[in-house]
Amino acid sequence: MTTSREWEFAGTRGAVTARIWAGGEPRYVAVLVHGYGEHLGRYDHVADVLVRHGAVVCGPDHMGHGRSAGERVLIEDFEDVVADLHTLVESARGDHPGLPVVMIGHSMGGLIATRYAQLHGGLLTALVLSGPVLGNWHVAEQLLPLDEMPDVPIDTATLSRDPSVGKAYTEDPLVWHGPFKKTTVRALDTAMRRIGEHGSLGALPTLYVHGEDDRLVPPDATRVGIEAVRGEDLTERIYPGARHEVFNETNRDEVLTDVTGFIERQLPK
Template identity: 70%
Template structure:
């Protein structure tokens, strides 16, 4: 029987809301790292797929997101978000010390997950990146050049070909529908630069999944960042016509099957 737990812990910028889906006999620990302006509640179906695959799943709402404390979408330093994820992983591993850890990050969460892997890669078995913000993001560069960022919300139609995904996003009170904040934009640029300067992920098995019709985080810009961190074990999956949220796309079952097949390959391989 699945046991779901919710709790809070003291993060770098206040109370962080955490959640777990506990498998009775887990094969691995999956850590979900959500994207900008959203929250972990949008990943229920991802958690269930991983749970069915034999994982205990954990994740947080980043500070300033979802049910966590903090000014909405304000990030002064993304290293603090990385530290919060590390606190979550350390807490989860207290009960599962011998389980391999797979970190799965989407969009902004893909950036956070990549930085986490650079700093704590010795403690994880694999990294999965979904439409990650890495390398060159033209939207960020444009916002950095503005004195005042306009109050233009993310277009829900850019998330998925499934219109229900966009409607649910637009109607979700825990999703941030306001403008980007200058402090966050500058912190984002610093984090991207730190990731690029740090460089290769080494031998860490990494799966990169991206929609070819991703208009929020275009493939070409992310590819620049992937080249900067590319290690010796990178698997790339591009999905024709898919938009930004490949886990919420019309072929999400196919995408999640790619993730679980990748995890199976990693778990069956000899220890690094």
């Protein structure tokens, strides 16, 4: 397994911890954008596959997540998270001038990556979205009218058909196991609306992957968001029976092969 190293940079709301995985001479930069309540340390196996494919892989723990500063899972405006991501991308481009940049976002990270592509798509060679929070998300719709956020633990069986994934998630001290923050839910809703209003990703090659049995971010709801932003080059894979974390699913090898195959087709020959 490829080992990672950490570093810090000044984010919009405090210090942001980032990771990098590298090996050999890279052909491209892959930027990983993690989801709500988790951290980039859960993506070691994804980074390993990408490094073996020829990438130098990097990404941040978002503000209030993982090892980064800030009140846990509190995000007031996702434009701040996008700005932090841009700082990281610019740093990676400075370290690896001329290399293509591919962004891979999961769940809430898919929302962040989509917004990044809308604002800075000219810097990207390709975009990969995994179960992205786009369109109409039932969790936001249910929580926004409430005065107090319910403290109901996630059913980890919804993450993957592999029970070891849920066990590791439960035991991970860097994963947030408490309730949503109302401010964050409001910011998520605002970001989804902003993305839908902004519209198409244009000519940016985009791979959209989703588990057919994703109950946390149902594909039917995401479909609205995908149709709002889809550009001229969209590839789509819906995996039968798969749940929310397709990179951690029982068919993860198939999913990651689809991802690297898509990236390969976008790289300069």
